[in-house]
Amino acid sequence: MAWSSSNCVVHAMQSIRSPTVLRALLPQQSAARPNILRKVSLLPTPLQQRTNVRNYATELQPGEVQAAAEIDFEQFKARPARIVPVSPSYFSGIPKFYDHLLQIERLLAQHTTLPTVPPSEAPRRAWMKIAQFREHLGEEVPTKKYMGLLKVVYRLNCIDPKLLPAEVDAALQEFVRPGNPLGEKPKPRELDGMGRARGKGKRKESHAVVYLVEGEGEVLVNGKTLNEVFPRVHDRESATWALRCSARLDKYNVFARVKGGGTTGQAEAITLALARALMIHEPGLKPILRKAGVITVDPRRVERKKPGHMKARKMPTWVKR
Amino acid sequence: MIVRQLYSRQGRQLLSVNRQASILRRFQSTETQTPTTTVETAVKVETEEPVIPVPTESALDNSTSSDSIRLAATEAFSRQRQNVKNFKKLGSVVRNKYWPDALIENPPLPSQITLELLLANQTHLGHSTSRWNPSNSQYIFGIRDGIHIISLELTAAYLRRAAKVVEEVAALGGLILFVGTRQGQKHAVVRAAELTGGYHVFDRWIPGSLTNGNEILGSCDRKVVNAFDEELPEWAERLESRGSLKPDLVVCLNPLESTVLLHECGLNNVPTIGIIDTDADSTKVTYPIPANDDSLRSVSLIAGVLGRAGEAGQRRRFESAKRGVLGYRSVSLGKKDVAERPESEDAA
Secondary structure, eight states: OGGGSHHHHHHHHHHHHHHHHHHTTHHHHOTTOHHHHHHHHHSOOHHHHHHHHHOOGGGSOTTTSOOOOOOOHHHHHHSOOEEEESSTTGGGSOHHHHHHHHHHHHHHHHTTTSOBOOTTTSOOOOBOOHHHHHHHHTSOOOHHHHHHHHHHHHHHHTBOTTTOOHHHHHHHHTTBOTTOTTTSOOOOOOOOTTSOEEEEEEETTEEEEEEEEESSSOEEETTEEHHHHOOSHHHHHHHTHHHHHTTOTTTEEEEEEEESSOHHHHHHHHHHHHHHHHHHHOGGGHHHHHHHTSSSOOOOOOOOOOTTSSSSSOOOOOOOO | OHHHHHHHHHHHHHHHSOHHHHHHHHHHOSSOOOOOOOOOOOOOOOOOOOOOOOOOHHHHHSHHHHHHHHHHHHHHHHHHHHHHHHHHTSSOOOOSOOOTTHHHHSOOOGGGOOHHHHHHTTTTEEEEGGGOOGGGGGGEEEEETTEEEEOHHHHHHHHHHHHHHHHHHHHTTOOEEEEOOSTTOHHHHHHHHHHHTOEEEOSOOOTTTTTTHHHHSTTSOEEEEOTTOOBOGGGGGGGGGSOOOOOSEEEESOTTTOHHHHHHHHHTTOOEEEEEOTTSOGGGSSEEEESOSSOHHHHHHHHHHHHHHHHHHHHHHHHHHHTTOOOSOOOOOSHHHHTTHHHHHHHO
16 A cells, blocks of 8 residues: 555665665775775776765875975964954943952852851951942942942851951952051050140130140140139139049149140140140059040031021011011 | 639639649758858969960061961861861762852853753843743743743743854954943853953943943053963053044843943944843844843853853864964054064965
């Protein structure tokens, strides 16, 4: 039944025909008749012509084709081939930033299992401000992105300092402000050659400089006595409060220079300056002075006047029409 | 009413508490047990205690002692880790567990793409039928639960084609840029770029990076390299007069949001490969890959496969360079190059 289909007949004919094409070549190729093959190879037959045409390196006769000149690799290496970006983040516009970010994130992923300390116990480092970082990289890094990077940096800084790997430490140093201001404590102030301690203080618009020497309790403010400068008792008390609360009124001589502001401001600027100078003489007094509130800086200043207001906050009286 | 309920509730609980027994027990015993505790005044006994080194400030300043503290801490930590490792061997063993990063860290080769792999990575899931773009009708296999299902056979075929494109571009020394600006695509994008030796953008594509490249990318560093990608610093000064670079192929993992990028690529004749979900416009990219672009697994798989293809292309490029063949036209950088130009063409 299969033969009745015309398709099958065609297939069958093709299967018979296809080997017959090759059959003419078969006796020449078979190893069973080497003699014939040798005879044939002597004469230029169509088969031999065909092998030459194929042009495989293994079939070529030596001497027919010259080998290519040896490649001069020194020259090849010195020749520029392409121009490529330095960083894989080139097309982001801020490649150095992204390189830093990826490096820091890679380090965090690598060392994420290391034990950490609470942020308050982590070593204090002054991280670069955004402007400094921009200058450092030479790229306009958006603030938000830098803050995102700093979050990773904070996390890395919280790794236990005893176990902090060297590569992480080196990577973190990249983001530390040059000089690392938080890393070094300021030098403790000392008395000068003549036994004077110098302290500065500010309050409202007043600035005061106080020189404190050991003495009998004399006080000079701008070359005048305390009574002349501050007619109010309250001001006189507050100016010397640091000495009074530590019972040192008769142990030191005070020479103060004060300018700017009003009487209250000047008196309290002297308080602060005097307390700071006293701490140079006797650092042990610090807790007492702290408790007395004389080394606490009062940063309040006059609030600015606003448009639409009479003063800083006062509004004009409301009128119906 | 409320009071009665409270009683009935609390009364049962009170009954269940065995109070009566404790009272009875007190009467049963004749001798009461009073707790006798001998109070001893704490006297500090002078014994030889092991001296524990306390890290003082001076000790920390001293480099040698701080080193020893560091060493001790590191040793203790490594010991603890070793203990954890040893104890982990005990008990049951969990095999064949899912490791989310495996697809990104070790992505499959283009030859390993199977329909099962694509299905397992959710590439077949399209969008709700109401959100479809009719230009994608040829890629859609059917509807299930109100969402379009993308034909995996087509995904595989288009992915293989895209892989070939990436491989050839890499083999010819082209710059391949991977862009995926959606949240979570960063890792896959960076990894694919790393494999390909290409470039990545995972945050925002700055509009005009191609059309106004000199302004936006002008300050970014470039270098001249030879066929082995080694830098040739003596040519660096010639770069200043040249404009910014443009990618030779852009692979976009989220074409829906990257309209500006694709438009710029179109203006600059840069071919693009994009993952086309059922709601995206397939005419925006040159070589679409119909697949799910919302699943991170799907996106990681596709980016990984393309990254592997690029890796193979780079390998081919280096192999031909080792034979002294530059498969692409080298860059011309002025006078010094003119003498060598014919040779490079011979080599090509």
